[in-house]
Amino acid sequence: MTRPCREWVNASIRRIEMERMRSAETHLLRIDLPALPGLTLYLKDETTHLTGSLKHRLARSLFLYALCNDRIGPNSTLVEASSGSTAVSEAYFARLLGLRFVAVMPRTTTTEKQAEIVANGGEIHLVDDPGAIYATARRLADETGGCYLDQFTFAERAVDWRCDNIADSIFSQMAAEEHRVPTWLVCGAGTGGTSATIGRYVRHRGLPTRLCLADPLESVYHRHMADPRIRIWPNGRSVIEGIGRPQVEASFVPELIDRTIAVPDAASIAAARVLSQFLGRRCGGSTGTNLWASLAILKEMAAAGEKGSLVTILCDSGDRYRSTLFDDGWLAEQGLSCAGYMAQLEQLLAPTPATARTGRNDAAYGRPVSELAATLAQGR
Numbered sequence: 001m002t003r004p005c006r007e008w009v010n011a012s013i014r015r016i017e018m019e020r021m022r023s024a025e026t027h028l029l030r031i032d033l034p035a036l037p038g039l040t041l042y043l044k045d046e047t048t049h050l051t052g053s054l055k056h057r058l059a060r061s062l063f064l065y066a067l068c069n070d071r072i073g074p075n076s077t078l079v080e081a082s083s084g085s086t087a088v089s090e091a092y093f094a095r096l097l098g099l100r101f102v103a104v105m106p107r108t109t110t111t112e113k114q115a116e117i118v119a120n121g122g123e124i125h126l127v128d129d130p131g132a133i134y135a136t137a138r139r140l141a142d143e144t145g146g147c148y149l150d151q152f153t154f155a156e157r158a159v160d161w162r163c164d165n166i167a168d169s170i171f172s173q174m175a176a177e178e179h180r181v182p183t184w185l186v187c188g189a190g191t192g193g194t195s196a197t198i199g200r201y202v203r204h205r206g207l208p209t210r211l212c213l214a215d216p217l218e219s220v221y222h223r224h225m226a227d228p229r230i231r232i233w234p235n236g237r238s239v240i241e242g243i244g245r246p247q248v249e250a251s252f253v254p255e256l257i258d259r260t261i262a263v264p265d266a267a268s269i270a271a272a273r274v275l276s277q278f279l280g281r282r283c284g285g286s287t288g289t290n291l292w293a294s295l296a297i298l299k300e301m302a303a304a305g306e307k308g309s310l311v312t313i314l315c316d317s318g319d320r321y322r323s324t325l326f327d328d329g330w331l332a333e334q335g336l337s338c339a340g341y342m343a344q345l346e347q348l349l350a351p352t353p354a355t356a357r358t359g360r361n362d363a364a365y366g367r368p369v370s371e372l373a374a375t376l377a378q379g380r
């Protein structure tokens, strides 16, 4: 690619910075757990970004990084390998700059996410073998003389880990809480960018918070944490999109993770469904993975008599998985049953009349008014 002219790069960076200035921070939801007194769960609700997930932050950073490295010009076709959420956000930023965007994704990616990419002006290239997304994206970028944004390589270095990131936002929003420094932060890893940002941030600020990786059982990451020689887990097939990978990605930084919890897909889906009932709106599968691991830690803390807080991430909306994780027929086809896991979770996450009435759980406000009214009328 010939070097883009500096005026175009400057104008493009300015457009992205203007978008950042117009955007609001996402909410931190507080959930008191009557069954676990003295412990509070917080959810960083990343669904309220304009493109619906935590990947809005990453896409903005990847675009700035590519622009500042002169990798994007006014005629570039942008290409990305993705399981969908990053591509939705990148399609949005490509349109902001008037550039063509192609998302290379596994054929199993939900049709809801594909529709969102198209709605944001992107194009879709599906591959049968999920492991082929990287080489295909690189080839398409080469063929068009364009730019492979390559989130799996660049996520950890494109995001500023010292300030103006998801960790910075979480810790400032916690400032007035009883336990303002969380004992644990729990997140999943796709690229590994989010966990790297959080891990570096807590070290830089000298915070005692520990980082737990919530990883699908069929992902390589928790195996790699147990034995660093394991770098691929090629036949693991998880239905949780966005997190868990068959290979250790370049952006994954294992040194920053204090603990790993492997979560079966059925438990993630159960947790996503129970949280969706609790909030009155659907939450995605990776949020379920995070929630399952978070509640496991909180139960351990309760058993040890500890008090404190734990923060995890509500990554994207379950509306993106209506035709899969929220469809009982689809679950049965996959041989997944989550009823047992749901029963365990409902004991911890059932809204009580007191929380519904006083609104002490911020999340209770997310429940439809009709449902809350019915709950109150029945004295539940």
Ligand SMILES: Cc1ncc(COP(=O)(O)O)c(C=O)c1O
Pocket: 053, 055, 085, 155, 187, 188, 189, 190, 191, 192, 193, 194, 195, 241, 242, 243, 284, 286, 287, 313, 315, 316
């Ligand atoms: C939908 C989705 N994509 C990706 C990720 C992982 O982010 P990262 O790529 O920063 O590791 C998550 C969760 O953490 C997620 O829920």
